[in-house]
Amino acid sequence: MANAIRSLATEDSRYRQLQRFFTDFEFSYLQLGRFLLQLFFSRDDSLYLTIDRTNWQLGKCNINILMLGVAYKNVAIPICWMLLNKKGNSNTQERIELLNKASRIFSGYPIAGLLGDREFIGQTWFRHLQKNRIAFYIRIKKNATIVTGKGNTSRVDSLFIRLKPNEAYYIDEAVQLTGVSVFLSALRLLDGELLIVASSKPEKKSIEIYARRWEIETLFQCLKGRGFNLEDTHITDPNKIRKMVGVLAIAFCWAIKTGEWRCQQGEEIRIKKHGRPQKSLFRHGLDLLQQVGLQVCHCLKRIHHCLKLLIIKPQAPNRSFFIL
Template sequence: MEEVNSLAKKLKAHLPLHQARITFMSPFILALLRSRSTNLYRVAEEFQTKADSESSYRRIKRFFADYDYRFEQLGELILSCLDMERFTLCMDRTNWKHGSKDVNYLVVSIAWQGASIPIVWECLDKKGGNSNTDKRIAVMERVLKLIPADRIDNLLADREFIGHEWFEWLRQNKLSCRLRVKSDNVVEHEGKKIAIGRLCRGARFNQTVTWYTKKKVSGVPLYIAARRTLEGLLIVVATEKPDSMIEDYAKRWGIETLFGNLKSRGFDMESTHMTNLDRMDKLMRLLTIAVVWFLLVGHWHHGDADQLPLNKHYRPAKSLFRLGLDMLRRVLKNSCSKNDQITFLDLLNVLSRT
């Protein structure tokens, strides 16, 4: 119970919530860590409490049914943990089916050390389909309450996130973006309309081509850059600032890493039986605390992501997230080697950079 109480004190210092909520969140996060699952039965079995697992399960259900909070509270905790001045944001969706029900998240995350950390999200009420412009704007308006536009270097997003109204809103709010566009989109070039794929047909393998005169994309004047990968895939990015477009856009992969950490590589998020939008939103809040903690622990002990030793495929054998997760699990299970000299309190202090 010492770990539970220590984590509860740390959360209480940053989240102005009722003590009963903090008292629940602490063992739940540690149970997530032990079980590596969002299946609530499995989480209940890992609760550090004198109650049996069935009682813990009922307690979990009551929490998700009743608990509420302001999104700014968790956002401020995340920002205080990261202690950053400038931000690169990624926007994307992840979705899956549970039986006949669709679970569909629209997420904005902060790119950090080759991964990313969710800052604002929305559980969509449509069947695994694309987000609409109104939803994107609503999510970004929440982001701007936490991070001013002048501290955002770029918003990175894939081909789903395009459209005249969306581009205009980004421009009016002075948000620099790196948005991938479809190769069959038509743009205005030298007074003629031409498909982007045809415009970029001269791009060679592993070569970046940038047009320094704006083309109208969805009716909005934007710069365009294209790169053809070694596999032949054409990546086209549109933006209002042409420098380093493709290199910046590559950081968008961090949100794909995030989704992998939430799912197969971390918490097996698809195993939860919850489909209620409000409860899924609450689950993401708790997972976000765990994600930022694991990444910070991995960085604290192993350094920057680009300094990790590589395997024969020139990729890190383990990500910072996985390294942090494994270290926390090892400490909690009391199986650290004696020369590690790392305590749970050491890892807990990393969460607030103390």
């Protein structure tokens, strides 16, 4: 990045400017989260939130990011995140803390549900979601213990033992899981593994809804190996990493918006013979932004349109928000 900055300053000076940014500049993460949310969603949209972690190790330092995003066109839009000062799974208190921070961002938006993998279970956690009227669709372990309406205790996979590959089943009677009433759905994957989803309300499409959880994995891929190579950073200070994720969140969302705009202009993504797109919407947008940033693209009209994508249409009279 230092080499790409046009300046009369020396290379070392440009590099120090970037270092000072991550040391001194302070985000309002509340304002940033609202900005990213409003780039893609209006208050009429029902949002599916998806929660997950991404982690890696640099030397003896464990970098562990707990992220909350919103499902959007096969990818999650990053909204709120926190650094966990440890290795391994998040605990209930950390999840509640993240959700409480995010609640200020999502205020006024209808939440359709929260999607999470097998890490995100527990009595206190489920009851916190129910107390705040947040529906959930969480994958559970096949050996989890449940109590049926008749008071019988069994492993949850015993209820779906007859399922064949690619066959799904929904149980419309509530069971007790960690002392909380939930409804169960299951899908036998092609490799024979059971995917079991616990939902807070009866929903025959629980498996289909839960499938959108994967969109946050796509986000992590874009932030890391298939996009910005976040794992290559040698930054280990939690505050600086949180700030780095904030910068990349803006760049990621800008790339998605740019990819959408290119498709609207007739620059559609080519579909290959096997039926899959040649590249993602994210990559389609990032390619153009890199050309602009590296001054390969000299068309002022296209550059102007790229900049306009970061302008939010006001949702209230006489109010707008712009980040550049």
